[in-house]
Amino acid sequence: MFRSHLIVSFFLLLLRQITFPRFGDFEKEIDKWSLPGARTLGDEKIISGLKEALIVGTENTVKRTGNTGGFLKNKGIKILLPEKLQSMGKTLRLAGFGPQIDELVVSMNRAAKKPAPLAKPIFKNAVTNMSFDEVKKIMVYLTWKRQGAKSE
Numbered sequence: 001m002f003r004s005h006l007i008v009s010f011f012l013l014l015l016r017q018i019t020f021p022r023f024g025d026f027e028k029e030i031d032k033w034s035l036p037g038a039r040t041l042g043d044e045k046i047i048s049g050l051k052e053a054l055i056v057g058t059e060n061t062v063k064r065t066g067n068t069g070g071f072l073k074n075k076g077i078k079i080l081l082p083e084k085l086q087s088m089g090k091t092l093r094l095a096g097f098g099p100q101i102d103e104l105v106v107s108m109n110r111a112a113k114k115p116a117p118l119a120k121p122i123f124k125n126a127v128t129n130m131s132f133d134e135v136k137k138i139m140v141y142l143t144w145k146r147q148g149a150k151s152e
Contacts, residue, residue, distance in 0.1 A: 047135045051127050054138075058123040066116035071109040079108045 064070050071077055081089045081104070089101050 050135050054127045055124055062116050062120045066113055070113045079112055
């Protein structure tokens, strides 16, 4: 149980860092339908579209992070030495242990990619069973993020 919660928490953090083309398409569709005078989408269509976008986004995240270099090559999610070890890492590099420090970072990132495929069925199940209220909360969040991006 703890392991599945850990995986879900981890992927929620990744969702901020990885772009999903389908989310952009979904937001454009919502914008198009929300213009003055446009007919509105029904709740079921909105829910279905958002769920599809979340499932596609999860699949894309699993593909990207579950491959060699999935974490290491992505600056947004690359795992670095923990903050408390960074000063020691610098000292060890000066003492000639740079390759060992680099290998530690590589091994942490390789270890992080291993559970990525395990998240796919967990997220798919969560999205499939999402309630209307949960979908509304996601829509509010996406709207807030989009409006914040426009004002910056």
